[in-house]
Amino acid sequence: MKRFTILGIETSCDETSVALLDVDFRTKVPKVRINKHVVSSQIDIHAKYGGVVPEVAARSHVPETVSLLTSQLKKKDPLSSFDAIAVSKGPGLATALRVGVQAAQTLAWTSGKPVVGVNHLEGHIASAWLVPENRKRWVFPSLALLVSGGHTELVLMKDFCRYTVVGSTRDDAAGEAFDKSAKLLGLGYPGGPKISKHAEDGNDEAYHFPRPMIHDPSLDMSFSGLKTAIRQEVGQGARGKEQGVSYRGKALKDVCASIEASIVDVLIAKTIRAAKKHPVKSILLVGGVSANKRLRSDLSTAVRKELPGVLLMKSPVGLATDNAAMVAAAGAWHLARGESHDWKKMDAEPELDL
Amino acid sequence: MSVNVWNISSVEGWSRIAKHIASKLRDGDVLAIEGPLGAGKTTFVQALAQELGASRTPKSPTFSMLRTYAVNQKSIKRLLHVDAYRIENEIDLLPLDLDEELHIPGTILAMEWPERVPKWLANRRICRLTIEMRKYGRKVSCLGS
Numbered sequence: 001m002k003r004f005t006i007l008g009i010e011t012s013c014d015e016t017s018v019a020l021l022d023v024d025f026r027t028k029v030p031k032v033r034i035n036k037h038v039v040s041s042q043i044d045i046h047a048k049y050g051g052v053v054p055e056v057a058a059r060s061h062v063p064e065t066v067s068l069l070t071s072q073l074k075k076k077d078p079l080s081s082f083d084a085i086a087v088s089k090g091p092g093l094a095t096a097l098r099v100g101v102q103a104a105q106t107l108a109w110t111s112g113k114p115v116v117g118v119n120h121l122e123g124h125i126a127s128a129w130l131v132p133e134n135r136k137r138w139v140f141p142s143l144a145l146l147v148s149g150g151h152t153e154l155v156l157m158k159d160f161c162r163y164t165v166v167g168s169t170r171d172d173a174a175g176e177a178f179d180k181s182a183k184l185l186g187l188g189y190p191g192g193p194k195i196s197k198h199a200e201d202g203n204d205e206a207y208h209f210p211r212p213m214i215h216d217p218s219l220d221m222s223f224s225g226l227k228t229a230i231r232q233e234v235g236q237g238a239r240g241k242e243q244g245v246s247y248r249g250k251a252l253k254d255v256c257a258s259i260e261a262s263i264v265d266v267l268i269a270k271t272i273r274a275a276k277k278h279p280v281k282s283i284l285l286v287g288g289v290s291a292n293k294r295l296r297s298d299l300s301t302a303v304r305k306e307l308p309g310v311l312l313m314k315s316p317v318g319l320a321t322d323n324a325a326m327v328a329a330a331g332a333w334h335l336a337r338g339e340s341h342d343w344k345k346m347d348a349e350p351e352l353d354l
Numbered sequence: 355m356s357v358n359v360w361n362i363s364s365v366e367g368w369s370r371i372a373k374h375i376a377s378k379l380r381d382g383d384v385l386a387i388e389g390p391l392g393a394g395k396t397t398f399v400q401a402l403a404q405e406l407g408a409s410r411t412p413k414s415p416t417f418s419m420l421r422t423y424a425v426n427q428k429s430i431k432r433l434l435h436v437d438a439y440r441i442e443n444e445i446d447l448l449p450l451d452l453d454e455e456l457h458i459p460g461t462i463l464a465m466e467w468p469e470r471v472p473k474w475l476a477n478r479r480i481c482r483l484t485i486e487m488r489k490y491g492r493k494v495s496c497l498g499s
Binding site for chain 1: 397416417440449450487
């Protein structure tokens with residue numbers, strides 16, 4: 001397939017999302033247009049159903065997927081809205097993934113159109129490809145730094161759809177490190193973006209937090225020790241209380257800036273190390289945490305300085321968190337290579353690796 | 355009912371506790387692991403998984419809420435690693451289908467933040483592991499059935 005409209009479905013964790021993507025691979029630089037795209041998070045959904053019917057609240061992906069599909073596909077002839085289907089089949093929560101997979105299977109069966117089961121993580125990587133400027137310069141081999149609330153991976157790509165994970169966190173994801181740090185500072189959960197906000201005019205050298213494994217030759221990372229370090233720093237060590245930290249004003253800004261620096265420094269050091277070990281022509285910065293301003297700017301500086309000639313391509317901030325447009329984009333890569341799956345054999349794969 | 359208490363001061367200490375717990379676990383058991391952020395709950399589950407012969411090392415399940423690991427120790431073949439940290443209303447535990455998952459023979463379940471889901475844990479055969487932070491190291495107690 002060279003020119004088609006692909007329907008993307010994403011239900012792997014908290015978000016339910018549906019997208020229609022028009023893609024045209026006939027030109028040297030593929031043309032891509034996000035025709036329709038909606039994302040609803042569990043928070044919105046819970047508000048919408050108000051927990052009135054417990055089964056609905058607990059399995060809200062089901063009514064939400066149906067409602068989003070109904071609203072995004074053509075009223076008159078819904079199956080004519082797309083030429084192919086892409087769905088996140090894993091990794092994620094089994095019951096959540098199954099909703100999207102079964103929707104995709106049903107649509108594939110009734111329409112007779114091809115379906116692709118996409119790895120949620122390759123979806124994140126494909127989000128960078130949705131930027132026209134990136135598509136023009138797109139070049140392999142590439143190294144993706146994929147950072148989100150649930151994942152922190154360094155992925156080597158020799159070509160579209162060909163992935164090798166060369167490094168990853170051994171415990172907490174980077175986004176989780178941000179969120180739990182915020183919790184320890186009494187900023188609520190999830191509070192990653194709040195840390196970044198307070199960090200903006202803080203002194204990142206005011207406190208020293210560990211940068212675990214930063215000098216370790218492996219490309220793995222570890223962020224779980226940061227929680228203990230913060231707890232010691234904020235002086236609630238042995239008492240083990242979750243709240244009650246009294247950082248305000250300048251001190252809060254400084255502690256946030258120092259935490260952010262410790263996380264970002266590790267991510268950048270490991271990315272640069274990986275790119276030197278596996279020489280690449282481009283770096284991709286993707287996933288929810290890729291929206292972090294400091295990570296975006298520090299990585300740009302580091303790539304310019306340490307990896308001359310290497311391109312840095314970032315996912316757009318609006319498509320950094322879980323969404324169906326990225327799933328459709330990854331599905332389009334597979335279809336362009338002539339790859340699709342048998343809907344009868346497709347299943348949710350909660351522990352799927354890249 | 356038995357109580358065991360350990361005072362550990364290094365990472366290796368977790369393996370000692372894991373060895374003891376692993377020897378006590380039976381098919382269908384639930385291990386409730388309590389302790390504040392940064393206490394070492396996930397680190398303990400990593401040690402437990404290793405003790406049970408897992409090929410993959412567990413990572414934090416906070417975001418995904420449930421991760422499954424193939425293990426191999428006598429009758430125990432699957433380790434479910436659950437994190438209730440993001441669960442505000444117990445009803446949100448339902449999509450994890452834990453009862454169904456636990457029914458699969460050879461499954462044991464290790465749960466972080468069990469205090470978030472008291473109703474689900476009530477009247478269940480559980481072993482309760484409590485981790486307290488000390489200035490140097492951790493005090494870990496296990497209250498088992």
